[in-house]
Amino acid sequence: MKESTARRNIQQQLQKWQQGVVSVSEVKAWAEALLEADTFDTFIDDWTENEEFSAALEILRMLEMADIELLIAGDIPLLEELLVSPSLESFSRTSTEYFAKVDYLERRAALKDFQFYLTD
Amino acid sequence: MKIGLTIRLSIKKTRRRTSLDFSQRHREDRQLLTRLNDQDGKSCQDYTRDDGTGPYSEHTMGEIKVSLGAALPRTEQFCLTDQPSSSTNTQYPSLEVRSSRGDSFFKKFNESAYEATYLMINGATVGLGGWLLDKLRLSNRVDKDSAFFKTGSTLDDIIGLASLRPSSLLRNLGANLSSIGLSLKRTGFDVVSWTRNVVSATGLASRAVARSTLGEKQATAANRFFRGATSKCSDYEVAKLSDGTTRLSYFAKARNEGYGKHYVQIIDVDGNVLQDFKDTLGPRGLLERKWLRGGP
Numbered sequence: 001m002k003e004s005t006a007r008r009n010i011q012q013q014l015q016k017w018q019q020g021v022v023s024v025s026e027v028k029a030w031a032e033a034l035l036e037a038d039t040f041d042t043f044i045d046d047w048t049e050n051e052e053f054s055a056a057l058e059i060l061r062m063l064e065m066a067d068i069e070l071l072i073a074g075d076i077p078l079l080e081e082l083l084v085s086p087s088l089e090s091f092s093r094t095s096t097e098y099f100a101k102v103d104y105l106e107r108r109a110a111l112k113d114f115q116f117y118l119t120d
Numbered sequence: 121m122k123i124g125l126t127i128r129l130s131i132k133k134t135r136r137r138t139s140l141d142f143s144q145r146h147r148e149d150r151q152l153l154t155r156l157n158d159q160d161g162k163s164c165q166d167y168t169r170d171d172g173t174g175p176y177s178e179h180t181m182g183e184i185k186v187s188l189g190a191a192l193p194r195t196e197q198f199c200l201t202d203q204p205s206s207s208t209n210t211q212y213p214s215l216e217v218r219s220s221r222g223d224s225f226f227k228k229f230n231e232s233a234y235e236a237t238y239l240m241i242n243g244a245t246v247g248l249g250g251w252l253l254d255k256l257r258l259s260n261r262v263d264k265d266s267a268f269f270k271t272g273s274t275l276d277d278i279i280g281l282a283s284l285r286p287s288s289l290l291r292n293l294g295a296n297l298s299s300i301g302l303s304l305k306r307t308g309f310d311v312v313s314w315t316r317n318v319v320s321a322t323g324l325a326s327r328a329v330a331r332s333t334l335g336e337k338q339a340t341a342a343n344r345f346f347r348g349a350t351s352k353c354s355d356y357e358v359a360k361l362s363d364g365t366t367r368l369s370y371f372a373k374a375r376n377e378g379y380g381k382h383y384v385q386i387i388d389v390d391g392n393v394l395q396d397f398k399d400t401l402g403p404r405g406l407l408e409r410k411w412l413r414g415g416p
Contacts, residue, residue: 036412040347061350068379088351099375118402
């Protein structure tokens with residue numbers, strides 16, 4: 001797997017989130033700002049043409065949707081694992097297996113008092 | 121009643137209709153409409169269902185009332201509502217239906233329909249076309265054994281197709297098929313060819329297919345837009361609008377049921393981006409529209 005500055009930058013941001021240096025809303029805002037710039041010219045460097053896959057892009061999009069995906073700090077290890085996925089197939093398998101175990105009703109209930117999350 | 125009908129289908133028989141019960145869905149919707157009418161004592165032009173989904177609008181055609189969902193927020197529906205009605209119903213991918221009746225069911229229906237409802241109309245059109253083929257004893261060319269064409273409640277099935285919520289069609293069922301393809305799949309067929317001059321919105325199977333429907337300059341812009349989609353995105357659409365512009369869009373469904381983001385770009389014939397926005401959608405509809413370019 002080739003060295004990716006994008007993946008490393010995202011990992012650093014995830015670590016800041018885990019350490020409480022930044023909040024989930026700041027992580028989302030950071031991802032959004034990157035995505036709204038011309039991400040491919042300025043950020044994404046792990047794109048594989050044959051698979052049309054970039055782990056960095058996939059994670060950025062997940063972070064962009066953190067409020068509606070109900071992403072929490074407990075998901076960070078998974079995001080870090082996904083970030084080093086060598087292929088779309090392994091990325092999809094790992095994320096599907098993980099999120100299939102998430103009880104979203106329970107998570108909605110737990111997060112309903114946090115203004116950031118959309119749980120209605 | 122004599123009806124002149126020209127119908128051209130580019131399809132092949134593949135399998136029978138799946139188990140989805142359109143009639144049941146329609147009955148549910150109709151019950152809800154009746155209840156709402158009783159409660160309010162007024163015509164339900166726009167309403168929200170008990171489960172919070174919607175808004176929906178009710179269209180009346182003779183004695184038939186059809187509930188149609190609005191997949192897109194009203195502010196976005198301008199895209200196709202100003203199209204001449206003659207161009208909205210006569211040219212679909214692989215399907216052309218014309219009725220000799222001047223003031224036809226289709227025309228009336230389409231004239232009052234919003235963009236989001238065209239997908240339903242596709243379904244209704246195909247369903248009615250199949251029903252007529254059966255009545256005209258031409259259905260040996262298609263799938264005569266299909267339960268869809270044999271059922272005594274075929275018209276109910278047609279309306280059932282039309283009352284399917286756009287979100288169901290677009291997001292849950294239509295990820296790998298176009299709307300018209302989906303309708304045909306449901307009735308036992310597979311689409312084998314496409315026309316490219318699609319006027320109404322068309323769900324596309326992938327980024328690659330979406331890009332392939334455009335000319336060179338627009339394809340470059342579409343490449344740039346669609347490559348921002350991830351592996352879990354779906355409902356890639358290329359819609360040529362009546363003013364010559366083209367709308368590109370795709371949908372990212374959240375794992376948190378009922379939520380998602382809809383990414384939209386409108387480009388001109390040279391591929392210049394005129395509008396760029398993303399909608400955050402929830403179970404109750406539009407939560408937020410964020411304009412990136414060309415906003416009000």
